[in-house]
Ligand SMILES: Nc1ncnc2c1ncn2[C@@H]1O[C@H](COP(=O)(O)OP(=O)(O)O)[C@@H](O)[C@H]1O
């Protein structure tokens with residue numbers, strides 16, 4: 001069985017995992033790599049690639065955050081694909097540059113190995129027109145490619161599929177609201193296994209309150225900061241992407257710290273926590289309305305998998321919607337895939353650890369098999 005290396009080059013970390021079939025043959029995480037610029041990522045990757053036994057490698061699968069309009073499926077990397085990913089850097093400034101560094105270093109060090117890009121945006125290409133469009137002049141939107149793309153698709157896809165399995169249902173007959181709460185955070189309404197709508201938009205800045213990103217704001221704030229505050233667009237971009245969200249409200253983007261400070265009565269941390277959780281609740285209510293029937297609400301990623309106080313606060317007071325967490329089932333003693341709602345509740349509330357690396361490996365293998373199939377038939 002051939003082996004696949006998966007690289008998830010994030011804005012501040014590099015996660016890697018080596019798969020032998022669906023078994024993990026090795027994995028690692030290098031954190032806090034972004035501050036010294038791309039050289040940091042290069043050095044981290046070079047050291048990973050030199051420390052791992054890469055014999056018999058069939059492919060490298062890369063997480064690429066923004067695939068724009070162009071990519072609706074995992075794709076073999078060519079010079080042209082790299083150029084397209086580079087063109088999208090302005091729409092994912094924290095992510096696409098790191099993803100590109102990963103691809104370029106892997107290509108240089110493993111020139112004979114197939115590289116596959118797996119896009120965060122691909123899962124959301126099924127969104128209907130009303131979910132994809134913004135209500136601005138259509139000719140302007142078309143000219144500049146302004147639309148909702150959505151992100152964390154690999155995670156929303158994997159987690160919604162696992163949720164259906166956990167409930168013993170077919171994914172095609174299951175409606176799930178997935179809440180990916182990591183450093184970046186997004187909600188997705190998954191209807192019968194397909195993305196109906198998601199909270200991130202043209203870029204990973206829209207939607208929920210995040211570690212360093214504002215999520216939803218009135219666009220007039222940007223005009224005001226420009227016209228009255230005298231900030232230029234790069235400063236506003238930096239403010240909203242890197243100095244907002246939990247860090248802007250309470251000076252820390254680690255939810256563990258926010259919760260500890262809130263428990264100690266800190267006002268800024270309490271406000272940050274409340275805004276974070278109430279924003280989630282608003283999206284859950286909206287997505288329940290848009291789905292019509294909700295079978296499950298599922299929490300995932302660093303905050304979603306680990307922070308019981310966030311789960312409790314985000315879903316508090318939703319019993320009228322059939323949504324409730326049973327505190328005895330969410331007491332912090334359980335881990336792994338689990339149901340935390342009361343028996344017989346109309347909506348199952350679940351925790352499902354995400355596995356973007358496994359999903360990327362599965363999709364990478366699928367591309368290799370599809371690539372080989374035509375020549376084998378000849
Ligand atoms: N036990 C925990 N309680 C609350 N938050 C946690 C816990 N463990 C991790 N986190 C949060 O998870 C976040 C990272 O999530 P992760 O999904 O790894 O993010 P990313 O992939 O975007 O870097 C951290 O910012 C941290 O605040």
Ligand SMILES: CC(=O)OP(=O)(O)O
Nearest residue numbers: 151152182183184204
């Ligand atoms: C798209 C995105 O926000 O990714 P991450 O959560 O890894 O920052």
Ligand SMILES: [Mg+2]
Nearest residue numbers: 182183184301
């Ligand atoms: Mg992540």
